[in-house]
Amino acid sequence: MDDDVDNKSLDVVQFQLTTLPPGQVAGDNYPVALKGNRQSLTVILSIDDNLFQALSHKLQTGATISVHPVLISHTFRDLSGEGSSRIDQARSFQLAINVEAVSGLKQYYRKLRSHQFEKTKSTSSQAVKVAVLDKVLRPLNAMEELVRILERSNSLQQERKTDNAGFLSLCSELTSRMCAVKVTSCYKGLKETRCP
Known part of the structure; x- marks a missing residue:
C-alpha cells in the first residue's frame, strides 16, 4: 500500500507563513524553505505582505498549519476484461x-x-x-x-x-x-x- 504510506507521511508536515524578504516583489517566484527531518518537517512559505496582513495574529506570529491527509480512490477504468x-x-x-x-x-x-x-x-x-x-x-x-x-x-x-x-x-x-x-x-x- 504505497499510496497509503505516502499519504500518511504527510501527517508530519506543517506550514508556516512569513512575509517576502526585503526587495522581493510580489509576482516573483516566492521562496520556500524546509526545516526539520522526516519525523517533523516544516515548510516555510513567504507570501506577499498584503496577504500576510490578512492572516490571523496567531499565524502572523509563527503558528503552523498542520496537514490532515485523506486518500480517496476511485477508478473509472472498465474492468470487464479482467478475471x-x-x-x-x-x-x-x-x-x-x-x-x-x-x-x-x-x-x-x-x-x-x-x-x-x-x-x-x-x-x-x-x-x-x-x-x-x-x-x-x-x-x-x-x-x-x-x-x-x-x-x-x-x-x-x-x-x-x-x-x-x-x-x-x-x-x-x-x-x-x-x-x-x-x-x-x-x-x-x-x-x-x-x-x-
Missing part, C-alpha cells in the same frame, strides 16, 4: 482505502465542529451566541449529513459489490465545505493533476 477474482480484489482494495478516507474526513469534521463551538463560547452576549450558532450550525449539519451519506455509500458498495461513481463527487463536496485543499490526480498522475 472476476482480480475485479473483486481491486474493488475491495479501493473500498478499504475509501472506508479509511471517510473515517479521516469524519475525524477532521469533528475537529472542525469542536473548533467552531469553542469560538462561539468565547462570545459574551447570549443574543450574539444564538446568532453565531445559527450561522455555524447549518453548514456543520450539512457536512455531517455528507459524512453519513459517504458511510452509507461505502456500505452499499460493499454489499452489492458495485462501482460507486458518486463517491468522488460527494467527497469533493464535503472537502469544499470544509475549505480543504483537494488534489485530483488521474492515470497515476501522468495525464492530469490539479489542485482546485
Whole structure:
C-alpha cells in the first residue's frame, strides 16, 4: 500500500507563513524553505505582505498549519476484461482505502465542529451566541449529513459489490465545505493533476 504510506507521511508536515524578504516583489517566484527531518518537517512559505496582513495574529506570529491527509480512490477504468477474482480484489482494495478516507474526513469534521463551538463560547452576549450558532450550525449539519451519506455509500458498495461513481463527487463536496485543499490526480498522475 504505497499510496497509503505516502499519504500518511504527510501527517508530519506543517506550514508556516512569513512575509517576502526585503526587495522581493510580489509576482516573483516566492521562496520556500524546509526545516526539520522526516519525523517533523516544516515548510516555510513567504507570501506577499498584503496577504500576510490578512492572516490571523496567531499565524502572523509563527503558528503552523498542520496537514490532515485523506486518500480517496476511485477508478473509472472498465474492468470487464479482467478475471472476476482480480475485479473483486481491486474493488475491495479501493473500498478499504475509501472506508479509511471517510473515517479521516469524519475525524477532521469533528475537529472542525469542536473548533467552531469553542469560538462561539468565547462570545459574551447570549443574543450574539444564538446568532453565531445559527450561522455555524447549518453548514456543520450539512457536512455531517455528507459524512453519513459517504458511510452509507461505502456500505452499499460493499454489499452489492458495485462501482460507486458518486463517491468522488460527494467527497469533493464535503472537502469544499470544509475549505480543504483537494488534489485530483488521474492515470497515476501522468495525464492530469490539479489542485482546485
